Amino acid sequence: MPIADELRSGGMLAWEPYCEIRAADTDQEKMRELYKVLNSGGDKVKSAFYSQLVKQEPCLFEALGSIAQTTEALIESLNKYKKWIQREYQYVTEYNSLPGEYVLLSERYTQPLITMKHREKKSKKKRCALWEGVSSSSLSPGITQTRTAPSWIADNKGISPRSVILQGNSGNGKSFTAQKIMLDYASGNIRREEFDCLFHLKCKELNLISGEQSLAELLSHNSNLASDQISQILQKSPEKVLILIDGFDELRFSYSDPSSMPKLSHVSEKGPLEASLKALLKGHILSESFLLVTTRSTATKTLGGLLKHPQRFTEIIGFSEKEVEEYFQRFFQNEDLSRKAFECVKANETLITACSIPVICWIICTVMRERFSDGADVTSGLETTTSIYVDFVSTLLEHHSQGLSQSVMILLRSLGQLAERGMLEKQVLFEEKSVCDTVSDPAGSPFLCKFLFKRRIRQETMFSFMHLSFQEFFTALYFISLAERDFLDKLTERFHSQTQSYLDLYLDEKCPLKYGCPEPHFLPVIQFLCGLSNKEVSSSLKETHNLSVPSFVQAQLEEWILHVSSNRVYNFLPFILHCLYEFHEKEFVQKAMEAWQELDMSWDQLSRTDCWALLYCLDCCPHFRNLKLNFAAAELKMLQPKIVGGLQIAVKSISADTAHILTDFLQSKGKWEEISLRTDDSESLCSSLRLFSFEGKLVLNVVRWCSSSQNEPSLSEIILKCPHSKASSINVKSFLQAFHSVNSTTEESADFDRQVDALLSQLPSVSGLSAINLSVPVLTEAWASRILFLILVLDWLFDAGSKGSDGAEWLPGLLMEEGIKCSKSSERCTHHTKQIEELSCNQRVTIEFCGEKCTEDVK
């Protein structure tokens, strides 16, 4: 009140508020009333109040000043800390960076997929489904997902977590994400109201700390703040603090007797590392603060048991195909290069799947950048899949395997044994006990993942490789570590016994691998074995891990490939192309291609991956001819530059694009032997169109054409013949377009008729046309008038008069109709079927028009 009295007598306080202050019951209420006056009174009143406070309450004034100073100092150090984080965290040093080389995190970071769900185990009864399911689910982009960073938002029961687990396989980007969160905080990119301060503990570095330390001291290792400043920040508003702990799985706790470990309860209390960390994780210290802990799956269970509640589980799944593409763009910072590189990878099914692991993206892009800078032609082939897997294993062993408890050789061999066992038993999930029997420290291996599954009322722990392809790769690694006899025995076991007898007929008695062909699920292992035999790959293995690939591996596989090639085991051809690609040895590719003479893969459509392998093989043998291929139009475009000589192509799906690509191709290459377009779609009007040469003639053959409203084809076949020399001048484009437009419509028969007319109207443009063979099941009026139309517009064809080389049927100047005629006066047979042919009312008839003359011959 003395201050209020002074302000009143100085004319700074009006009567009414003065009375309010007097009337207030408590000191606090009096202060509140006074505060209102100060707040609305402006600087003059505040200054008068300030002078009175100094005079009448000197001690209080001093204490308030030092609090203000401390707060100011803390804000100042927090700002400096943020600047320090911005400086330190904005760069990324890559595994191969030379001193001074770096990339900016903001330019490179690509948001991975993060889920909030534990994986589910597929039904145990379906071993195959499990096998397929896990292999794809671990990398599949289709998982229920959240794209955002781990979040603290309340769940549907209104509970927000105090601690979040961020699980992820080695190389999936846990540390990268932690770095990004720190940088976002320091740059003001996370929501301000959530956290005032973030700290980052790196377990890898904590392992190097010895002696007793308080939590504040531990946090100071990775900051520019002193431990007492950290203590002050933590005590001031712990509920606004987030502590990131990166790499929990890497912690090496040494406390032998946890019960004798001191229990710490204060941020400044010193204790062994393990005690400080456990107190933090359990919430004995900083119970109100938030924690984000990253870990590999191998340590999730232990972490879950230590962390304070409420907990939330999240998992980094990796990149979907879209993010892989984004990563490539960020990496290359050049539209053209990133597109080329991405297309190359996308064509390789194994690699594009493996690319969901971010570190594999880094390896591939780095290798490809080197290729581009060497001026290598990217279409000559990417590095082999095996070489990328070898690089991946080396990267994880060198940079992600701190403190391995065993030698690399032993680790790789034991992983190989485990992988092989899984391959034999078609198993991708391994029980904990069986893993521990083979691999001495499974949790310490960066290649294994641990899964916790619910099994009725219990939990089940299972292990698996990061992906099935790694299991296949480790099996191949194991095979190369075997002695020759064991290697041959193992391989022999894995080759099909059914094919054995078939192949035995052909294969050389002396060939030790005369056992046929590998079991389908074993094919990737053979492919990896071929890749490991490559000189560069094997010397890199020798250099980095002292692993030698024995020469008998290559010799055996080469011999087997040559035998399969020369004996034309057709359904293995695409696989052999992949093996050749993995070998990546030009001379051997040439040898195998020579053994083929002709490459007939027309029986099934080639995938893009197959086409890349073929592209590489054709690159090694530029003069290889005689290809019979069946692929999509886009693949034709890719292979076009490498195709020489005769070619038979079958293109599935018929679209405007297909017509366009095919036309371009035909215009650029005069030499093709057969083109066929097919649709498998029963809705389509047209099921196949073939262009091929036959006895020196070009033949256009349209088979089974029906309108959607009819079940029966209304046109069975059109065959056009013209000399092959005219092939390049033929306007295939308009045919294809007519074909496409007819094919793409499923409208009523009126449309169908219009489209058929459009196709027939193309015929006059075929120069040198020597014959037309038209097969229609029923000679309707519509067809009769179409034929008359053809006679009119193609009068030169009928006037030509000279006999065709292929017999009377094709005699120019002659219009001949063959068919079945029903002799009944009413209810005539209309459909042409075998049964109808046999009915006595039906007779075979040939009608010939020659000039003005018309004859009917009944058989």
Ligand SMILES: Nc1ncnc2c1ncn2[C@@H]1O[C@H](COP(=O)(O)OP(=O)(O)OP(=O)(O)O)[C@@H](O)[C@H]1O
């Ligand atoms: N989100 C990302 N964006 C771009 N690159 C990434 C991303 N995540 C990971 N990478 C690349 O992968 C490499 C490995 O990532 P990181 O070290 O974060 O893996 P990790 O999950 O912490 O592995 P480990 O468990 O073995 O420690 C990084 O050095 C970087 O090249």
